[in-house]
Each structure stands twice: as structure tokens, then as C-alpha cells.
Amino acid sequence: MTLNNTFFALSDPTRRKILQLLKKKDLPVNEIAINFDITLPSLSHHLTILKGADLVSTQRRGQQIIYSLNLSVFEEIAEEIYNFFNKSK
Amino acid sequence: MTLNNTFFALSDPTRRKILQLLKKKDLPVNEIAINFDITLPSLSHHLTILKGADLVSTQRRGQQIIYSLNLSVFEEIAEEIYNFFNKSK
DNA sequence: ATAATATTTAGATAGTTGTCTAAATATCTA
DNA sequence: TAGATATTTAGACAACTATCTAAATATTAT
Numbered sequence: 564m565t566l567n568n569t570f571f572a573l574s575d576p577t578r579r580k581i582l583q584l585l586k587k588k589d590l591p592v593n594e595i596a597i598n599f600d601i602t603l604p605s606l607s608h609h610l611t612i613l614k615g616a617d618l619v620s621t622q623r624r625g626q627q628i629i630y631s632l633n634l635s636v637f638e639e640i641a642e643e644i645y646n647f648f649n650k651s652k
Numbered sequence: 653m654t655l656n657n658t659f660f661a662l663s664d665p666t667r668r669k670i671l672q673l674l675k676k677k678d679l680p681v682n683e684i685a686i687n688f689d690i691t692l693p694s695l696s697h698h699l700t701i702l703k704g705a706d707l708v709s710t711q712r713r714g715q716q717i718i719y720s721l722n723l724s725v726f727e728e729i730a731e732e733i734y735n736f737f738n739k740s741k
Numbered sequence: 742a743t744a745a746t747a748t749t750t751a752g753a754t755a756g757t758t759g760t761c762t763a764a765a766t767a768t769c770t771a
Numbered sequence: 772t773a774g775a776t777a778t779t780t781a782g783a784c785a786a787c788t789a790t791c792t793a794a795a796t797a798t799t800a801t
Contacts, residue, residue, distance in 0.1 A: 567665055574663035575789085576656055579736070592748060605790050607749055626747045626798045641737040647668070648730040664759085681778060694760050696779055715768045715777045 565617075566647070569640050572616035577601070578609050582632065585619060591627035654706075655736065658729050661705035666690070667698050671721065674708060680716035 572578055581595060596606050610630060613619045617636045621628050661667055670684060685695050699719060702708045706725045710717050 566668065567663075570659060570663040570668070574656075574659040577789090579655065579659070582736075593746090601789085602791065603748070604750080604792080608789070611749085623798085626745095628748065637737060641734070644733055644737070645730070647671075648726060648733070666759090682776090690759085691761060692778070693762080693780080697759070700779085712768085715775095717778065 565640075566643060568616040569618070569643070572612050572618055575609065575612075578613055581609060581613060581630075582618060585630060585632045589629050589631035591624070591629050593627070595630065654729070655732060657705040658707070658732070661701050661707055664698065664701075667702055670698060670702060670719075671707065674719060674721045678718050678720035680713070680718050682716070684719065 573582075577599060580598065584590060584595060584598060592603065592606065592610065595610075596603060599606060610619070614621065617633055618640070619630050620633045621630055623629070662671075666688060669687065673679060673684060673687060681692065681695065681699065684699075685692055688695060699708070703710065706722055707729070708719050709722045710719055712718070
């Protein structure tokens with residue numbers, strides 16, 4: 564179920580902070596890493612979870628992997644969450 | 653942080669189902685329990701987490717404890733989530 | 742080709758979570 | 772006051788998560 568993955572992905576503060584950073588602009592892993600005190604493998608683990616929830620997508624640029632918000636999916640999720648919270652549904 | 657508790661509370665399918673049930677009407681624990689295959693202590697654990705996230709509140713009615721959605725908090729949270737997902741914020 | 746840079750994968754570990762059984766607490770009824 | 776009903780607390784345990792170090796993979800530059 565999609566909401567499972569989504570809420571799980573969002574339930575970790577590190578992952579939410581990653582998403583906030585990506586709201587401003589697309590970033591490669593090493594620049595995301597600057598904002599955290601965890602190792603690259605740990606960060607990579609969180610990025611994998613965000614990707615599994617379809618909240619972010621990646622594209623390679625040379626040696627770097629650029630992460631960006633998956634905006635269309637983001638909007639779908641926002642709607643699902645809205646429905647979830649909507650009393651009348 | 654509030655969002656931590658909220659997303660954590662929402663990250664479990666059992667807890668989300670409890671909220672969906674409470675959207676229809678307030679319910680005592682034993683009636684909530686009918687919908688699940690877990691023991692009462694396990695259910696109580698989930699209810700405690702939902703209460704900790706301020707998503708539900710309780711009131712005693714005789715021997716029963718009635719659980720209900722904490723609607724005002726629910727709306728605040730919906731707004732926080734909306735802001736979280738809102739690109740421009 | 743070799744070295745350097747960027748990221749992920751593998752494997753291990755400590756801490757957390759969801760679940761259980763057993764016991765405790767609270768309320769109502771006979 | 773006993774006994775029944777409703778719910779929570781305590782304590783234990785298996786499964787899962789986040790983290791780490793070490794190693795592997797991919798790309799670029801010399």
C-alpha cells in the first residue's frame with residue numbers, strides 16, 4: 564500500500580529534512596550530506612527509502628547522482644493525505 | 653516535535669485503521685478491538701501512541717473508555733502536513 | 742591504465758517497535 | 772463486599788530500523 568510507504572518514509576526526521584532541502588533545489592548526495600552528521604551509507608539508506616516511497620527520483624550527472632522531489636507523486640500523496648484526514652470520506 | 657509524533661503515529665496501518673473507524677463515530681476500546689486480530693494490550697499500546705500524538709482523546713463512560721478523533725488537532729495537523737507538502741513554503 | 746571522486750552494497754550491531762501473556766486497576770452489579 | 776466487565780501496565784521477546792565500517796561499483800581526470 565502506498566500510504567504505508569509514504570507515512571513510513573515521512574516518519575523519520577532525517578528523511579523529512581532531506582525532503583525540505585530538496586524542496587529548495589535538486590541536490591547531489593554529497594551536498595545533501597553536508598546537512599547531516601551521519602555517514603554516507605546511512606544517508607544512502609534514507610535516500611533509498613524515499614525513492615521506494617516514490618517521493619524522490621534520481622538522475623546521474625557525471626559522477627554525481629542528483630536527487631529531486633518527485634513532484635507529481637508528491638501531489639498525489641498530498642491528495643491521499645488530504646482524503647485521509649477529510650472527515651466526510 | 654509534533655510532526656514527528658504525528659507521522660510516526662500514522663506510519664502504522666493498524667493505527668491508521670483505528671483513525672478511519674473513529675472518523676465514523678466514537679467507539680469504546682472493546683468495539684474497536686472487534687476490527688483487529690490483536691490482543692487488547694496491543695491495541696491499547698496503539699491507542700496510547702495515537703493519544704500521545706494528540707490525534708484522539710478519551711472519556712470514560714461507566715466501565716468503558718470512549719475514544720474519539722481529536723478533530724481540532726486533526727485539522728491543525730492537516731494544515732501542517734499541507735504546509736510540509738507545499739512547494740512554496 | 743591508474744588514481745581520485747561519488748555513491749551504493751554488504752554485513753554487523755545497538756536500539757526501537759509491535760506483539761504476547763500475566764497481572765493490576767477501575768467501574769459496575771448482585 | 773464479591774464477582775464480572777473493561778482497560779491498562781509490566782515484563783519478555785522476535786522482528787525491524789538506523790547506524791556504522793569495509794568493500795564494491797561507476798565515472799572522470801591524469
